[in-house]
Amino acid sequence: SQTIHQWPATLVQPVGSPLSLECTVEGTSNPNLYWYRQAAGRGLQLLFYSIGIGQISSEVPQNLSASRPQDRQFILSSKKLLLSDSGFYLCAWSGMGISPLHFGNGTRLTVT
Amino acid sequence: TQLLEQSPQFLSIQEGENLTVYCNSSSVFSSLQWYRQEPGEGPVLLVTVVTGGEVKKLKRLTFQFGDARKDSSLHITAAQPGDTGLYLCAGANSGYALNFGKGTSLLVTP
Numbered sequence: 001s002q003t004i005h006q007w008p009a010t011l012v013q014p015v016g017s018p019l020s021l022e023c024t025v026e027g028t029s030n031p032n033l034y035w036y037r038q039a040a041g042r043g044l045q046l047l048f049y050s051i052g053i054g055q056i057s058s059e060v061p062q063n064l065s066a067s068r069p070q071d072r073q074f075i076l077s078s079k080k081l082l083l084s085d086s087g088f089y090l091c092a093w094s095g096m097g098i099s100p101l102h103f104g105n106g107t108r109l110t111v112t
Numbered sequence: 113t114q115l116l117e118q119s120p121q122f123l124s125i126q127e128g129e130n131l132t133v134y135c136n137s138s139s140v141f142s143s144l145q146w147y148r149q150e151p152g153e154g155p156v157l158l159v160t161v162v163t164g165g166e167v168k169k170l171k172r173l174t175f176q177f178g179d180a181r182k183d184s185s186l187h188i189t190a191a192q193p194g195d196t197g198l199y200l201c202a203g204a205n206s207g208y209a210l211n212f213g214k215g216t217s218l219l220v221t222p
Contacts, residue, residue, distance in 0.1 A: 032208055034209065036212075042198075042214045042215055043200065043212045043213055043214035043215055044155070044200070044202075044212040045212075046209050046210075046212075049208055049209050051208060057208075059209065090154050090155075092154070100145055100157040100160060101145075101147075101155075101157070101202075101210060102157075103154025103155050103156070104154050105152070105153050105154050106152070106153065106154050108152075
């Protein structure tokens with residue numbers, strides 16, 4: 001069966017510090033991978049998605065970046081965090097076509 | 113961006129009551145998905161509806177996709193405290209990404 005791992009679960013970082021959140025998927029090949037941000041338990045904002053290694057699409061201009069160094073690994077990064085980067089970050093994967101999203105358990109990021 | 117409006121935003125009811133939440137858009141979607149999210153966790157898929165007018169039942173939950181594939185509803189019969197959570201609808205089209213609504217936060221008290 002497929003599983004998705006996302007870590008860390010919580011993170012507190014000062015303004016201006018770097019960020020690296022990692023997500024890995026097991027039990028499937030060539031998944032579509034996604035990073036979403038959720039503010040205050042509300043709707044999900046798509047940040048990045050990837051349909052293959054090295055292929056990253058950005059949905060929202062920001063100081064965040066994403067990379068996919070391996071087929072089932074998706075990394076969200078920032079060189080310098082802003083206060084507004086605080087939120088709940090969710091990684092997800094899907095198969096081809098009209099395929100549901102399978103989410104990780106998220107990372108609660110607080111920028112102080 | 114194709115916007116999905118969910119209503120109501122918040123709903124607090126007592127155990128045993130029925131409720132309906134709505135997901136509306138001016139855009140047509142090829143499919144629509146409903147997710148439930150509990151605090152501190154990622155959303156979990158409940159159902160996918162694809163055909164206009166389609167009705168799907170999942171125990172006490174009934175999902176309907178509008179005839180024009182622009183809207184959907186979720187009806188819960190005899191709500192239980194375990195139904196508490198954030199209900200999110202998400203529309204799919206020709207792209208790779210889903211468009212999510214802002215969700216309906218449901219609280220069912222014993």
